[in-house]
Amino acid sequence: APRVGRGMAGFFFSLLNYKTEKYVIAENRRIGILFRLYQLAVLGYIIGWVFVVKKGYQEREEAIQSSVITKLKGVTLTNSSETGLHLWSPEDYVIPPSVSLPVYISMYQSSLKKKRNLSLIYLFPSGVKTGVCLNSTGTCEIHAWCPVEFSKKPTEPLMSEAENFTIYIKNFIRFPKFEFSKSNVLETSDNSYLKRCSYDKDNDLYCPIFRLRELVRWAGHDFQDMAAQGGSVGILIGWNCNLDKDPSLCNPEYSFTRLDMNLNNSVTSGYNFRHTRYYKDQNGETYRTLYKVYGIRFDIMINGQAGKFNIVPTVIAIGSGVALLGAVSNLPVMFMSKDNLLGRDTEIEKTQSGFSVGGSGSKGERGEITKNDM
Numbered sequence: 001a002p003r004v005g006r007g008m009a010g011f012f013f014s015l016l017n018y019k020t021e022k023y024v025i026a027e028n029r030r031i032g033i034l035f036r037l038y039q040l041a042v043l044g045y046i047i048g049w050v051f052v053v054k055k056g057y058q059e060r061e062e063a064i065q066s067s068v069i070t071k072l073k074g075v076t077l078t079n080s081s082e083t084g085l086h087l088w089s090p091e092d093y094v095i096p097p098s099v100s101l102p103v104y105i106s107m108y109q110s111s112l113k114k115k116r117n118l119s120l121i122y123l124f125p126s127g128v129k130t131g132v133c134l135n136s137t138g139t140c141e142i143h144a145w146c147p148v149e150f151s152k153k154p155t156e157p158l159m160s161e162a163e164n165f166t167i168y169i170k171n172f173i174r175f176p177k178f179e180f181s182k183s184n185v186l187e188t189s190d191n192s193y194l195k196r197c198s199y200d201k202d203n204d205l206y207c208p209i210f211r212l213r214e215l216v217r218w219a220g221h222d223f224q225d226m227a228a229q230g231g232s233v234g235i236l237i238g239w240n241c242n243l244d245k246d247p248s249l250c251n252p253e254y255s256f257t258r259l260d261m262n263l264n265n266s267v268t269s270g271y272n273f274r275h276t277r278y279y280k281d282q283n284g285e286t287y288r289t290l291y292k293v294y295g296i297r298f299d300i301m302i303n304g305q306a307g308k309f310n311i312v313p314t315v316i317a318i319g320s321g322v323a324l325l326g327a328v329s330n331l332p333v334m335f336m337s338k339d340n341l342l343g344r345d346t347e348i349e350k351t352q353s354g355f356s357v358g359g360s361g362s363k364g365e366r367g368e369i370t371k372n373d374m
Contacts, residue, residue: 038328046321055242056317058307061177064239066302068172074165078158088159095275095293145288154294157227163213167298168194170208171252173239175306180243184208184252205251215298218256230271230294232260239304250306259299271297 050056072090079085127144134140174181186193186206197207199214216223219233234257241250261269272294280286 035329039325042321042324042328046317046324050317050321055307057309057314058242058244059177059310059313060305060307061175062305063176064302064304064306065174065176066171068300068302069168069170070298070300071168072165073168074162076159076161080158093159093162093295095295145290149290149292154228157224157294160224160227162227163211163216163223165212166198167210167212167215168208169210169235169237169300171237171300171302173302173304175241175243178243178306178308180241180247180250180306182239182247182250184237199254201254212296215256216296219258221258221261226258227296228294229269230260230296231258231269232271232297232299233257234259235298235300237300237302239302239306241304241306243306243308271295 072094074090076088077085078088127142127148130141130143132141169184171184172181173183184206185208186197194207194209197204197209199205199207199210213223215233215235216226221231236255236257238253238255239250240253241247243250260271272292274290274292276288276290278286278288
């Protein structure tokens with residue numbers, strides 16, 4: 001029992017001892033230069049990459065909350081064989097009229113008045129077969145809207161003046177973790193500002209009024225060429241905010257691209273769809289007008305991230321750097337055990353007082369190592 005008690009007491013007293021690590025001094029310039037280069041590389045990585053580039057001292061949030069409101073303005077007058085003299089306003093060419101995201105602008109509409117009836121057709125039926133066929137003509141009867149559709153691609157847009165229309169894109173964003181919110185509209189008490197401003201990257205960044213011709217041009221295409229067959233334009237608004245700086249430096253960044261066309265100009269390029277309007281005549285007969293619409297679709301996409309100083313990621317980044325420096329300090333000692341670094345005739349031998357490097361050659365070339373307690 002006394003022996004066990006002395007052992008327990010010795011264990012607890014040993015916890016109060018202060019211990020230091022042993023160190024190795026290598027009097028070799030090549031090893032010293034290598035060691036300092038490793039240290040500089042690690043410091044450069046920690047300061048340059050972790051703290052400056054990646055901002056490892058910040059807490060980050062990428063879950064951006066966003067909403068977008070859009071409005072189009074522009075009126076034009078057209079005169080064609082299909083529609084006659086027609087005045088177009090946003091209620092006519094924005095489909096559907098209440099859309100906020102995405103925005104679709106009709107550039108060309110072909111219409112055909114149809115009545116539900118029986119029809120004879122050869123190929124590609126646009127209805128339900130009744131089972132009645134005529135062998136003499138090779139046709140079969142179908143139950144469909146008559147006459148059947150015969151569509152053709154337009155060669156020029158109906159509303160060529162639409163390139164001067166404007167679109168109002170109002171974007172609200174919020175980073176809930178930091179309770180930070182902002183808009184892409186200039187905060188001003190001037191009620192006439194939005195009526196006279198136009199977006200300019202350098203001079204008027206916070207004006208959300210864009211001209212359609214410029215949007216398509218920034219995407220790398222011509223509006224008139226795109227409007228004939230239709231297309232899809234992506235509008236990307238990016239918010240990359242460093243909240244350690246003044247909030248006025250958190251600005252929207254716009255980029256534009258065409259989404260429906262690849263580099264090979266595939267036949268799938270373009271954008272169109274069909275929609276109908278139903279009505280009845282005075283006899284109660286149901287009719288419908290089928291519209292095939294070619295137009296430009298604007299898809300508005302929002303992304304972003306925000307960062308702000310926080311002590312936790314800062315301590316983690318510094319601790320990782322210190323640990324990496326400690327690991328690097330042992331690399332030269334590991335390399336010293338390789339013959340091809342210090343010479344083939346160099347060997348490490350253990351002495352009673354520590355370690356020494358022996359072998360042929362002078363002291364400066366060979367190096368000496370001593371290992372003692374601090």
